[in-house]
Every structure is written in C-alpha cells, then in structure tokens.
Amino acid sequence: MKTIATFLESVAARLLPALAAGCLAACDETTTLRRDEPPGETLRSILHLKSLCPADGSVAIAQEITIRGTVTANDHYGEFDREIVVEDRSGAIRIAIDHAPLSDLFPFGCIVTVQCNGLALGTYGGRVVLGAEPDARYGATRIPASEIERRIRCEGQGETLQPQQPAFDAVTAEQIDTYVRFDGVRFAETGTWCDFDPATQRSVTTEREIVDAAGRRFCVRTLGTCVYAAEPVPSGTGSLYGIVDCFDGRYSLRVTAYRALFPTAAAPPTAYPSTAEY
Secondary structure, rough: OOHHHHHHHHHHHHHHHHHHHHHHHHHHHHHHHHHHHHOOEEOHHHHHHOOOOOOOEEEEEOOOOOEEEOOOOOOOOOOOOOEEEEEEEEEEEEEEEEEEOOOOOOOOOEEEEOOOOOOOEEOOOOOOEEOOOEOOOOEEEEEEHHHHHHHHHEEEEOOOOOOEEEOOHHHOOHHOEEEEEEEEEEEOOOOOOOOOEEEEEEEEEEEEEEEEEOEEEEEEEOOOOOOOOOOOOOOOOEEEEEEEEEEEOOEEEEEEEEEEEEOOOOOOOOOOOOOOOO
C-alpha cells in the first residue's frame, strides 16, 4: 500500500505543475484574445454597420457588433466638436461622444475598436452617425463620457491611412465621412477661414470655395470653434486633406488635422484644447 501511495504521490508531483502551467497559459491566451481581438463573429465592416440604419431614421443596435478602424478626425484643432471619424477599408462613420478633448483619448491615426451593441445609428442631413439612444432631431445622441471606456478602445497607432483623391465632381455618397485629399486647388476668395460675428464677438461656422485646375468648385466648411478660424486662408495653389461632409445631398470638405499644404500656409496653431502634437 505504501508503495502504491508513494507512486501516486510521485505522479501527482510531476503532473500537477504541468497542468497548472497549461491552465495559466490558457488563461493568459484567453485574456489576450479578449483584450486585443474582438470575437471573430462580432467584427463587422463599417459599411455593414451603416447599412442597418434606415434612410432618414434611426435604430437602436441590438446585435453584438464590433467595428474597428483608423481615427481620421477629432477635436485636436477644434475642427470636429465632440466627434471622431473612424474609417476602415469599407467606409467611414462619425461617432458622437459627449467629452472633450477627444484627441487625448483618440489621436489622429490611432486604431480604435467600438462595441456597438446598445448604441444607436441615426441620420442627420443624409449622413449616418453612431451615438447613444435615438433622437428625433439628430438621429442619435452623444455617447456619455461615462460609457467611453466600456464602448471605445484605443489600440495604439496603426499604419498611415492614405486618403482617397477624387475629383470634385466624382465624390459620391459612398465617400461620406471618408478621408480625402484635393491637390492643385486654390481658394476662390481671400479672407479668413471663418467669418466674425460682431454681435457675439465670435467666429461662426463658414463655407468657402476652392477651385481646381479645371475650374470646378467645391465647398470647404469650417467650424467657428476651429482654432485657426480667424487666420487667413492660404493663397496660391496647394493641397487640402479632410473629411467628406454632406447635408441634404450637398457635399463639402471638413479639413482635418489642419492639413492645408500650401506654400503660404501659416504654421500650425496651438492645438485645442490639448497642446500635444500628432
């Protein structure tokens, strides 16, 4: 009996550490998968997510859906107020978040994963927005700041996303909210990015026109909250990088990360509200 007991104790002494190590490895692997990779069956393209939203309506997302993409716009220079734009290979979507500054959490070029179950999709002027519960006016309200950590995860910087380069008259609905670049353009008129309202003593959201080499025109829309709102628009010919905006079928460009590459462009202003540079 002592011999059998001794033998079993010896076997247990050899097997238990191996089993424990195996369990720990499995646990580590499971933790890593949950942290770095959403379950494969929940990962969907942004195009698929947007397809769930009815035209001129809103819908609560009741499915386990995860999207992942690159941040192409935020509030670093005040260009997008309490919004970020996320793009993957299929398209892009604007996400409304009730927090500032968002650029500290989601810098330009970072990869984010968004857990969409429990959020909502809504349309505003023909553009689909991801946010919180549906809203009669804007389609979807802003995601509360208390929900950010649970809903949206920054996974670090990704590879540089190359902007599309469509001609002015080739912009389509599929490119709404996507990152684009217009080369060889000039502003049709001189002046500041935004007009000034003497009554409020503030800059106001303003639309300017740019002209390409063929004489075609395209609208550039700049928020009054932008930190370079009172600066003069660049003169001469150059390149503008931005996000395709749309309201009631009319397209415009929203400059992102102050990417206005003109020989006469002013130095980048101090970021708002953060002073960190990309």
